[in-house]
Amino acid sequence: xxxxxxxxxxxxxxxxxxxxxxxxxxxxxxxxxxxxxxxxxxxxxxxxxxxxxxxxxxxxxxxxxxxxxxxxxxxxxxxxxxxxxxxxxxxxxxxxxxxxxxxxxxxxxxxxxxxxxxxxxxxxxxxxxxxxxxxxxxxxxxxxxxxxxxxxxxxxxxxxxxxxxxxxxxxxxxxxxxxxxxxxxxxxxxxxxxxxxxxxxxxxxxxxxxxxxxxxxxxxxxxxxxxxxxxxxxxxxxxxxxxxxxxxxxxxxxxxxxxxxxxxxxxxxxxxxxxxxxxxxxxxxxxxxxxxxxxxxxxxxxxxxxxxxxxxxxxxxxxxxxxx
Amino acid sequence: xxxxxxxxxxxxxxxxxxxxxxxxxxxxxxxxxxxxxxxxxxxxxxxxxxxxxxxxxxxxxxxxxxxxxxxxxxxxxxxxxxxxxxxxxxxxxxxxxxxxxxxxxxxxxxxxxxxxxxxxxxxxxxxxxxxxxxxxxxxxxxxxxxxxxxxxxxxxxxxxxxxxxxxxxxxxxxxxxxxxxxxxxxxxxxxxxxxxxxxxxxxxxxxxxxxxxxxxxxxxxxxxxxxxxxxxxxxxxxxxxxxxxxxxxxxxxxxxxxxxxxxxxxxxxxxxxxxxxxxxxxxxxxxxxxxxxxxxxxxxxxxxxxxxxxxxxxxxxxxxxxxxxxxxxxxxxxxxxxxxxxxxxxx
Numbered sequence: 001x002x003x004x005x006x007x008x009x010x011x012x013x014x015x016x017x018x019x020x021x022x023x024x025x026x027x028x029x030x031x032x033x034x035x036x037x038x039x040x041x042x043x044x045x046x047x048x049x050x051x052x053x054x055x056x057x058x059x060x061x062x063x064x065x066x067x068x069x070x071x072x073x074x075x076x077x078x079x080x081x082x083x084x085x086x087x088x089x090x091x092x093x094x095x096x097x098x099x100x101x102x103x104x105x106x107x108x109x110x111x112x113x114x115x116x117x118x119x120x121x122x123x124x125x126x127x128x129x130x131x132x133x134x135x136x137x138x139x140x141x142x143x144x145x146x147x148x149x150x151x152x153x154x155x156x157x158x159x160x161x162x163x164x165x166x167x168x169x170x171x172x173x174x175x176x177x178x179x180x181x182x183x184x185x186x187x188x189x190x191x192x193x194x195x196x197x198x199x200x201x202x203x204x205x206x207x208x209x210x211x212x213x214x215x216x217x218x219x220x221x222x223x224x225x226x227x228x229x230x231x232x233x234x235x236x237x238x239x240x241x242x243x244x245x246x247x248x249x250x251x252x253x254x255x256x257x258x259x260x261x262x263x264x265x266x267x268x269x270x271x272x273x274x275x276x277x278x279x280x281x282x283x284x285x286x287x288x289x290x291x292x293x294x295x296x297x298x299x300x301x302x303x304x305x306x307x308x309x310x311x312x313x314x315x316x317x318x319x320x321x322x323x324x
Numbered sequence: 325x326x327x328x329x330x331x332x333x334x335x336x337x338x339x340x341x342x343x344x345x346x347x348x349x350x351x352x353x354x355x356x357x358x359x360x361x362x363x364x365x366x367x368x369x370x371x372x373x374x375x376x377x378x379x380x381x382x383x384x385x386x387x388x389x390x391x392x393x394x395x396x397x398x399x400x401x402x403x404x405x406x407x408x409x410x411x412x413x414x415x416x417x418x419x420x421x422x423x424x425x426x427x428x429x430x431x432x433x434x435x436x437x438x439x440x441x442x443x444x445x446x447x448x449x450x451x452x453x454x455x456x457x458x459x460x461x462x463x464x465x466x467x468x469x470x471x472x473x474x475x476x477x478x479x480x481x482x483x484x485x486x487x488x489x490x491x492x493x494x495x496x497x498x499x500x501x502x503x504x505x506x507x508x509x510x511x512x513x514x515x516x517x518x519x520x521x522x523x524x525x526x527x528x529x530x531x532x533x534x535x536x537x538x539x540x541x542x543x544x545x546x547x548x549x550x551x552x553x554x555x556x557x558x559x560x561x562x563x564x565x566x567x568x569x570x571x572x573x574x575x576x577x578x579x580x581x582x583x584x585x586x587x588x589x590x591x592x593x594x595x596x597x598x599x600x601x602x603x604x605x606x607x608x609x610x611x612x613x614x615x616x617x618x619x620x621x622x623x624x625x626x627x628x629x630x631x632x633x634x635x636x637x638x639x640x641x642x643x644x645x646x647x648x649x650x651x652x653x654x655x656x657x658x659x660x661x662x663x664x665x666x667x668x669x670x671x
Contacts, residue, residue: 224416227383230403231410232430232481242429246420 054305061298072294080295084303094283098303101280104195105263108202109210109256115203116210116255121244123211124218139211147205151272154201158192158273165191188275198274202263209258217251218244253315260311264304280304332359332394334485334517335380340389340399342375349375351541352389357519357534359394362511364520364528367538368564376538377487377521381410394484404433408485409478413493415470417462423449423473424458430481448480451510468499479510485517492527504530525565529553537561559669562587569593569635578631579607584668590638592665595625598656608660609635613652623649627659635659 027034063072064079084094123135142150157163168177180196181187188194221244229239267281278286280300288297335357342350350372357363365373378384379391382403391399398406409430417426424445431441449455452472462470471491478486488507492500508531511518522528528535529549537544537552537560545557556562559570567590573583580586602608611629623644625637637659641649 222414222416224412224414225418227381227403228410228412228416228418228477229429231381231383231408232477233404233433234429235404238433243418 057298057301060294061302063295065293065295067293070292080293080299083296084299094300097278097280097283100277101264101304102307104199104202104279105260107199108206108263109259111199111203112207112210112259113214113252113256116207116214117252120211120214120218120251123215124221125223139208142205143208148268150205151201151269154197154204155192155272158190158197158200160190160192162190162192192273193275195274198270201269201273202266205269206259206262209262210252210255213254213258214248214251217248217254221247249318253318257308257312257315261304261308264307333357333392334359334361334394335519336390336392337376338390338392340376340379340386340391342372342379342384343387348541350379350386353541353543355536355543355546357517359517360515362508362518362520362531362533364522364532364535365538366522366525366528366535366565368523371538372541373521373523373536373538374489377410377489377519380485380519381408381487382406407483408487409481409483410487410489411471411474411478411491413489413491415462415474415491417470417473417477419462421461422458423454423460423462423465426462426473427477427480429477434481444480448476451479451513452476467494468503471495471503475507475510479514479516482514483516485519486511488518488520490521490523492522492524500527507531529565537564539564554667556587556667556669559585559587562667562669567636567638571633575631575633579609580663580666586666586668588635588661588666590624590636593635593637593659593661595627595637595639596658596660598658600658600660602658602660605664606660606662607666608658610656610658611635613655613657616649616653618646618649625652627657629659 027037061080062076062078063074064077065072065083119135119139123132127135159165165174165177168174177191181190181194186195186199188196191197191200225243225247226239229243230236234242265281267279267285270277270279271282280303284297284300287293287300333356335355337353337355340350340353341348349370353372353376355376365376367373375384379386379399380393382398382401382405386399389399390397393406393408418429421429427445427448428441431444436444445458446455449458452475454469454472454476457465457469462473465473471494474491491507492503495503504527507518520528520531529552532549534546534548535552536546539560545552545561547555552561552565556565556568559568562568563570568587569590570587571579571585573585576585577583598610609629609631611627613625614628614634615626617624617626618641620641622638622640625639627635627637629635
């Protein structure tokens with residue numbers, strides 16, 4: 001024991017009964033209360049604001065919109081559902097919009113997975129620490145700049161006399177571009193006014209959301225597993241199909257949940273790029289904003305929610321979450 | 325291979341080096357491992373033993389030198405074309421496959437027909453005593469069971485050489501000792517060359533037919549366990565394999581009259597009373613017991629000798645109790661050992 005008064009033998013805070021000490025000790029003994037306090041704000045946010053607004057929307061979908069007075073009648077009915085799926089007067093028919101949106105989301109998701117996998121694989125397996133850092137930065141950098149600016153930039157890139165056309169001309173690929181734009185259904189006057197253009201911009205904008213989860217999944221596959229596979233006589237392709245792909249598939253599914261649901265809900269890209277034909281998000285925006293038909297907008301918003309729920313349950317069946 | 329040695333060489337390292345940047349992980353190693361041997365690569369971590377194993381498996385290729393597998397040059401051959409299999413330190417079982425699928429993997433790759441595949445898998449499951457666990461996933465097994473699956477997955481392919489990378493490292497002492505005996509029995513039954521990497525000298529001594537002691541990327545000594553233990557070639561081997569007293573040349577001069585450093589195993593030294601005489605074939609030193617470490621089965625004494633060196637002496641607790649041995653502290657003693665037990669080593 002030291003007799004020097006400058007060096008106290010015990011922590012002075014243990015001798016006082018300061019309120020901080022009392023609270024700390026109380027919370028230490030009652031760890032349930034401590035975790036409860038920790039979760040209070042996030043739970044408030046999730047339950048009240050997030051689930052609350054979803055619930056409100058669900059309720060609104062059962063209201064009726066009076067087309068002539070523009071008033072919303074707050075009584076239970078299925079009118080909005082009938083209108084959404086069967087009304088033949090609507091132009092364009094909602095069913096077509098849903099089909100178009102789902103097809104676009106699927107195409108974007110598949111293309112993103114195919115493009116993202118090799119990059120994510122390279123980052124996880126071969127890139128050195130510096131290269132890896134540069135690639136992470138490169139993948140995430142677009143997320144730091146304004147989404148709108150990027151979309152309008154793409155409009156210029158894809159315009160009839162834009163950079164893309166110029167570039168393809170230099171490469172002598174104009175016939176390919178013309179052939180693509182001539183394809184019925186996805187072509188158009190120029191890239192920026194075709195579904196191909198919409199697809200390209202979606203692909204660009206959502207790519208980071210595919211690369212990062214796949215990369216995270218691949219990082220978790222121990223290198224010794226690929227070694228074990230080749231040790232047992234498997235060539236690299238066999239190892240990829242039997243070991244790497246199954247173990248990183250949860251990452252692909254996680255990424256596809258992002259790209260698929262973000263494409264389903266986006267209304268800006270199809271309104272800036274493309275043929276000005278409706279996608280689901282734009283349709284909701286119009287019904288909610290311009291028309292004021294809240295019940296119909298609510299029903300149309302529930303469509304992607306239902307689609308995603310089906311999607312997730314299929315993914316679960318496929319065992320995509322087994323390795324989580 | 326020398327002409328007089330009739331044994332077939334399974335693995336031959338000729339002047340093999342492996343550099344990682346400036347680090348010489350393996351520094352010009354030459355080594356012959358014979359067919360059917362249980363051969364251990366023993367050394368501390370970073371001594372190059374694992375790199376050597378990985379070069380045999382094909383996960384690393386040598387920076388220079390040649391590696392032959394049954395006479396065939398393999399140093400540039402990919403792992404999937406080599407007739408060797410590995411039991412990994414972390415077992416590396418495929419987590420998405422059942423035990424059976426894990427074991428059948430190598431046979432699937434080689435397109436062995438289903439009937440034969442199933443027969444061989446169930447046979448090997450019997451051999452490693454996991455008959456009933458074939459349907460489980462690796463995550464549902466204990467460490468010891470996973471270790472057996474890893475062994476079965478490698479052995480089912482009947483490789484010419486089996487490589488084991490510290491396979492028992494993660495198991496507890498009892499299980500490890502049991503597996504040591506079992507591994508040795510399995511090796512003798514299947515007759516495959518086993519190359520076993522370990523940092524545990526006791527394990528290497530228990531199991532090996534021969535072993536190579538690695539240090540700083542080089543081989544310090546190759547020999548049978550008895551040779552390596554009883555006639556360590558270098559002071560490193562003497563200190564790494566078992567426990568040794570190391571006496572440097574100038575102090576050695578005071579004892580032997582020659583300035584050659586030597587090592588001396590602590591169990592070879594006898595403790596007697598200070599007035600006892602020194603037999604002609606023995607060295608004797610007077611001293612004081614400085615410290616006593618009671619270890620249950622035996623006691624380790626640290627003796628300050630008149631020659632100015634500390635020697636460790638190990639005595640089995642044949643009749644003495646713990647209170648007896650602790651009472652020995654500070655007591656003057658004489659230590660005696662046979663001259664033949666001095667091992668002159670390079671420094």
